[in-house]
Amino acid sequence: MGHSHILRHYSVLVALVGGVATSVPRAATADVCAYVASVTADQIAVLDVTQRRVAGAIPASGAARSGVTLDGAGHAYVLQDGEAGGAAVATLIDTATHTVTARVALPSCAYGRVQIDTARGRLFVADACDDSVDVLTATGEPIQQLPGCATVNDLIAVPDAATLFVAAPRCDGLRRIDLASLETRVAPLPAEGSIASTA
Numbered sequence: 001m002g003h004s005h006i007l008r009h010y011s012v013l014v015a016l017v018g019g020v021a022t023s024v025p026r027a028a029t030a031d032v033c034a035y036v037a038s039v040t041a042d043q044i045a046v047l048d049v050t051q052r053r054v055a056g057a058i059p060a061s062g063a064a065r066s067g068v069t070l071d072g073a074g075h076a077y078v079l080q081d082g083e084a085g086g087a088a089v090a091t092l093i094d095t096a097t098h099t100v101t102a103r104v105a106l107p108s109c110a111y112g113r114v115q116i117d118t119a120r121g122r123l124f125v126a127d128a129c130d131d132s133v134d135v136l137t138a139t140g141e142p143i144q145q146l147p148g149c150a151t152v153n154d155l156i157a158v159p160d161a162a163t164l165f166v167a168a169p170r171c172d173g174l175r176r177i178d179l180a181s182l183e184t185r186v187a188p189l190p191a192e193g194s195i196a197s198t199a
């Protein structure tokens with residue numbers, strides 16, 4: 001059975017390269033693997049990027065919501081549909097053993113853009129209902145909702161600068177969230193400019 005057939009019903013979420021999350025696998029090393037959530041089956045495939053093979057599957061109920069983040073301490077948060085009414089959950093995976101250690105309930109409108117501030121134990125989740133960014137504890141308890149101005153395309157965390165950048169194409173500028181204070185500032189863009197993604 002070819003790889004294209006195996007992965008046809010999956011949605012690629014993350015590649016792990018020495019503990020760094022990236023949407024596109026870098027040069028293959030022994031430390032590279034990818035988590036791939038199914039859109040039709042209740043499982044998350046583990047891909048060995050080096051060997052180009054499916055290394056196994058993790059049972060986890062819920063279709064993929066195309067979001068994932070790493071906490072820097074050996075865990076991945078994979079967004080999926082929940083079991084009750086389709087509400088979102090983050091499936092917490094131990095990246096050493098490839099096992100599910102917890103399921104964190106998220107706001108129902110969470111749709112895939114997620115980051116974690118490991119130092120402060122906070123999750124940041126884009127909300128599709130009102131374009132806001134929900135701030136939660138690592139266990140899913142709400143802390144604060146940060147207002148938005150357009151659909152969020154990406155959340156990029158820069159831990160060394162204690163900053164989370166929010167890419168939303170129809171906003172008037174690049175939003176940056178202070179991870180310590182949760183204060184939001186907007187850097188203006190040139191005329192007719194927009195932010196689709198950041199890197």
